[in-house]
Amino acid sequence: MKSFFKSLKEPITSVEQANALSKQAKTYFIIALAAAIVLVVLGNVIKDANGIFTVVALIPGLFAILCFYVVYIAKRAKKRVQNLTCDKCGARLGDPAHTESEEASRRMVINHSDNESTGTVYVKVNFACKCPHCGTEKIFQEELRSGSIKVSDYSVNNDLVSVDDLVKGYLAGTNVRI
Numbered sequence: 001m002k003s004f005f006k007s008l009k010e011p012i013t014s015v016e017q018a019n020a021l022s023k024q025a026k027t028y029f030i031i032a033l034a035a036a037i038v039l040v041v042l043g044n045v046i047k048d049a050n051g052i053f054t055v056v057a058l059i060p061g062l063f064a065i066l067c068f069y070v071v072y073i074a075k076r077a078k079k080r081v082q083n084l085t086c087d088k089c090g091a092r093l094g095d096p097a098h099t100e101s102e103e104a105s106r107r108m109v110i111n112h113s114d115n116e117s118t119g120t121v122y123v124k125v126n127f128a129c130k131c132p133h134c135g136t137e138k139i140f141q142e143e144l145r146s147g148s149i150k151v152s153d154y155s156v157n158n159d160l161v162s163v164d165d166l167v168k169g170y171l172a173g174t175n176v177r178i
């Protein structure tokens, strides 16, 4: 369990690493979900407990959600590693000097709640990476989350990131927004 939390902090740089993390997260997901269900069932059976079991069930329940999220992150990271690997010679791609990128399209997903509306912006970027080792060009498209715009009765805020910064973050494997 300790190594699981530790590995969440490490950047994912290989397909094997992504697969191992995903497998671990799936195992913990099943265990946590089972624990949450057992606690909820116990809470229903033991009426005297006044709902304490249901409250305690939140702990494995939230952990299960975290694990689900980790599986998704591992999947995205795996795709990134595969994209940034030369199909011909296996060299690492994506150093800025050999990479070109351009915005292909963008879309906004709007969510309304009682007090505010949020628009999340996703940008599709076309990448063309030249292998520094064998010269083969690889072209792929990736959708990156630029950020969101929040509009309420009193304020408008956004944390949108420029396409240049999105691309830099993607290539470096840092600040990759999900």
Ligand SMILES: [Zn+2]
Pocket: 086, 087, 088, 089, 090, 091, 131, 132, 133, 134, 135, 136
């Ligand atoms: Zn190559």
